[in-house]
Amino acid sequence: MTLKKVDYALYLVTDSTPAILGDKGIVKVVEAALEGGVTILQYRDKVSDTGALISTGKRLHAVTQKHGVPLLINDRIDVALAVGCEGVHIGQDDVDLPTARRVLGPDAIIGVTASSIDEALTACKDGANYLGIGTMFATPTKTNTKDIIGTAGTKQILAAMSQNDWSRTVSTVSIGGINSTTIQRVLYQSAHPTKPLDGVAIVSAIMASADPRSAASSLLSLIRSPPPFAITNPNKATTTATLLAQIPSIISAVSQKTPLSHNMTNLVVQNFSANVALAIGGSPIMANYGAEAGDLSHLGGSLVINMGTVTPDGLANYCQALKAYNLAGGPVVFDPVGAGATAVRRDAVRVLLAAGYLDVIKGNEGEIRTVFGAVVQQRGVDSGVSSTTEGEKARLVRDLAVRERNIVLMTGATDYISDGERTFAVENGHELLGRITGSGCVLGTAISLMLAVSREDKLLAALTGLLHYEIAAEIAAVREDVRGPGTFVPALIDELYNIQKATVGGDLKWLERAK
Ligand code: 3NM
Ligand code: MG
Numbered sequence: 001m002t003l004k005k006v007d008y009a010l011y012l013v014t015d016s017t018p019a020i021l022g023d024k025g026i027v028k029v030v031e032a033a034l035e036g037g038v039t040i041l042q043y044r045d046k047v048s049d050t051g052a053l054i055s056t057g058k059r060l061h062a063v064t065q066k067h068g069v070p071l072l073i074n075d076r077i078d079v080a081l082a083v084g085c086e087g088v089h090i091g092q093d094d095v096d097l098p099t100a101r102r103v104l105g106p107d108a109i110i111g112v113t114a115s116s117i118d119e120a121l122t123a124c125k126d127g128a129n130y131l132g133i134g135t136m137f138a139t140p141t142k143t144n145t146k147d148i149i150g151t152a153g154t155k156q157i158l159a160a161m162s163q164n165d166w167s168r169t170v171s172t173v174s175i176g177g178i179n180s181t182t183i184q185r186v187l188y189q190s191a192h193p194t195k196p197l198d199g200v201a202i203v204s205a206i207m208a209s210a211d212p213r214s215a216a217s218s219l220l221s222l223i224r225s226p227p228p229f230a231i232t233n234p235n236k237a238t239t240t241a242t243l244l245a246q247i248p249s250i251i252s253a254v255s256q257k258t259p260l261s262h263n264m265t266n267l268v269v270q271n272f273s274a275n276v277a278l279a280i281g282g283s284p285i286m287a288n289y290g291a292e293a294g295d296l297s298h299l300g301g302s303l304v305i306n307m308g309t310v311t312p313d314g315l316a317n318y319c320q321a322l323k324a325y326n327l328a329g330g331p332v333v334f335d336p337v338g339a340g341a342t343a344v345r346r347d348a349v350r351v352l353l354a355a356g357y358l359d360v361i362k363g364n365e366g367e368i369r370t371v372f373g374a375v376v377q378q379r380g381v382d383s384g385v386s387s388t389t390e391g392e393k394a395r396l397v398r399d400l401a402v403r404e405r406n407i408v409l410m411t412g413a414t415d416y417i418s419d420g421e422r423t424f425a426v427e428n429g430h431e432l433l434g435r436i437t438g439s440g441c442v443l444g445t446a447i448s449l450m451l452a453v454s455r456e457d458k459l460l461a462a463l464t465g466l467l468h469y470e471i472a473a474e475i476a477a478v479r480e481d482v483r484g485p486g487t488f489v490p491a492l493i494d495e496l497y498n499i500q501k502a503t504v505g506g507d508l509k510w511l512e513r514a515k
Helices: 026-038 049-068 076-084 097-104 117-125 151-164 181-190 212-224 240-257 271-281 288-297 312-328 343-355 365-373 390-404 431-435 438-451 460-479 485-504 510-515
Strands: 011-014 042-043 071-074 087-090 109-114 130-133 172-177 199-202 259-262 283-286 302-306 332-335 359-365 407-411 415-418 423-426
Touching: 011 212, 026 212, 026 423, 042 049, 049 071, 049 076, 071 076, 071 407, 076 087, 076 097, 087 097, 087 181, 087 283, 097 212, 109 117, 109 199, 109 240, 109 510, 117 130, 117 151, 130 151, 130 271, 130 359, 130 390, 151 343, 151 390, 172 181, 181 212, 199 212, 240 438, 240 485, 240 510, 259 271, 259 288, 259 312, 259 438, 271 485, 271 510, 283 438, 288 312, 288 359, 288 431, 302 312, 302 438, 312 332, 312 343, 343 365, 359 438, 359 460, 390 423, 407 460, 415 460, 431 460, 431 485, 438 460, 460 485, 460 510, 485 510
Parallel strands: 011 042, 011 199, 042 071, 071 087, 087 109, 109 130, 130 172, 172 199, 259 283, 259 302, 302 332, 332 359, 359 407
Antiparallel strands: 407 415, 415 423
16 A cells, blocks of 8 residues: 555554443444544554454554555554554564564654653654654553653653754654643644644544544544634734833723633632722632633633632632633633642642643742743753742743743742743832732733733733733822822722723823833
């Protein structure tokens, strides 16, 4: 059979265990999945005897040939030879790649599992056609995996492949826990600018489905369409002046559209957050029950996840809501409050980073450092993690934004904000913000409203929320009636409101204070 250029987009890996295949026939399931659009198949069967492997392999090969799709066998070169199929997939503990190549010849497709940069580069040098990079997310389908590397670890491997000139000769798929809710984020967040993933490998999301054909076809259409959170403006402003010039229109849009800010926030700041949302023209809802997020995510607003008083139930609720907003396409602001303080919070950060796409991560220096350190860092501890100088803070914020492919805002005397390409330092704000509770938390709410009306340039939206808030604080702090933190709080709410009113009325004097 002559094959077209191998298309790795939707790579189905079979499983014959009752937990996944149930009592369905493997050939029937595969046939349906191929009709749904699977582009390459791996027969992975850890239980059957050699004779059964060969006979099932032959039946599968007949089906894949009909569809012009390659069939690979997991682990077993002998079975691949007996079946006469297109290749094998080998793990790190299986036959070595040079041996497999010698036996199967130069035209065979040989893929190798890689969990680290070393494993990946070795397989590339040894002539792998593609790498199965994983484990993306923890998965019940294979529990003896080595490392959960997430999108961050995957991107590091892709970057190393690119730097070593393997971009065009060796293909890549990601594997582990990929399904319809994670697939777009995996492709989007893992992508290195010069080496995106070529596809995703999937077991249970197709093999365990009652309708493998439609499971495959909807996965394929998710692969082929950009995720809702990927909306980007090709003409993003790059200078301070051009960014500032767009801020009034965003503030005005909030007052016109009164977007929803759905806050899953801590007990301390709920009232304050709601008042801030109202003052800048938004519509707040405090809803910590994840089951409500399905409905709320369709109202055109955004979600704030603030883990200031996290509990096990709370974390499950955050994850449920995060998935709902990702699915509906609504923006999400994550505030990892006290992230480094306890093991529970560090773990919650890890869980949330794996659970969905976070458009904006906002926190103080310690929190941002913790978020940066919360996932596998393949090249050891990055310099950013021990940041002390201003330059290092800016670099940490940028590196995290690159890794997560989102917006990162680190608040402090100087704030740093980055989308990975543009990084700005902001000097606004007032010392009194550090003397009241929840001043950082409510900033998350302010930013969520700007994002709800302006997602074309998320950095601009976050910057708008930041400047609106910090300049309101500056104006409030020097008011005659403000004599300390207590009187500062209502004055801050007043000035948030006054800036919104002034901006809608065309008075932009306040914005001249931006620095
Ligand atoms: N290999 P599901 S994870 C076969 O990390 C396999 O190398 C993995 O199954 C690796 O799509 C995995 O059901 C199972 O999560 C993936
Ligand atoms: Mg193996």
